Amino acid sequence: MSCQCECGTCKSPQFELIDRIVETHKDEQGALIPVLHAAQEALGYLPEDVQAYIAEKLNVPLSEVYGVVSFYSLFSIVPKGKYKISVCLGTACYVKGAGEVMAEFEKQLGVKVGQTTEDGHFTLEGCRCLGCCGLAPVLVVNDNIHGRLTTNDVSDIINKYKEIKQ
Numbered sequence: 001m002s003c004q005c006e007c008g009t010c011k012s013p014q015f016e017l018i019d020r021i022v023e024t025h026k027d028e029q030g031a032l033i034p035v036l037h038a039a040q041e042a043l044g045y046l047p048e049d050v051q052a053y054i055a056e057k058l059n060v061p062l063s064e065v066y067g068v069v070s071f072y073s074l075f076s077i078v079p080k081g082k083y084k085i086s087v088c089l090g091t092a093c094y095v096k097g098a099g100e101v102m103a104e105f106e107k108q109l110g111v112k113v114g115q116t117t118e119d120g121h122f123t124l125e126g127c128r129c130l131g132c133c134g135l136a137p138v139l140v141v142n143d144n145i146h147g148r149l150t151t152n153d154v155s156d157i158i159n160k161y162k163e164i165k166q
């Protein structure tokens with residue numbers, strides 16, 4: 001858990017960040033999930049070395065941390081794309097064609113649901129009802145909602161977020 005300067009004494013910034021997160025939650029009962037959640041918010045995902053560090057800091061078995069991370073779909077052990085495309089697969093959206101929209105994204109992005117494009121730009125996910133069924137079928141890209149979609153909209157949405165400068 002030491003830094004990359006190889007001095008052997010200082011920690012990498014990500015572990016210093018986790019130290020602060022653990023400090024915030026350490027007196028809470030069931031601190032593991034809030035700590036994992038905050039760590040993922042900060043780092044974008046929970047790689048194995050981070051899980052091991054959290055287990056050590058909270059003094060819980062590593063198997064328990066792995067178990068929680070793999071059980072809850074909100075946790076990810078791989079980096080997410082810069083833009084997360086979440087297609088609503090709730091009933092109202094599904095009956096209005098969300099499945100076809102999802103299939104078109106898979107085809108055009110060259111990934112399956114849950115995967116990230118090789119360039120790290122997009123992660124494609126399915127999600128439950130977003131609470132705006134009147135706009136079905138709906139998807140959200142990060143915090144931006146797009147509604148009343150057809151498969152013809154897919155390339156425009158991909159191009160819109162590709163064109164946004166890094």
Ligand code: FES
Pocket residue numbers: 088089090091092093094128129130131132133134136137138
């Ligand atoms: S089912 Fe998709 S927004 Fe409600």
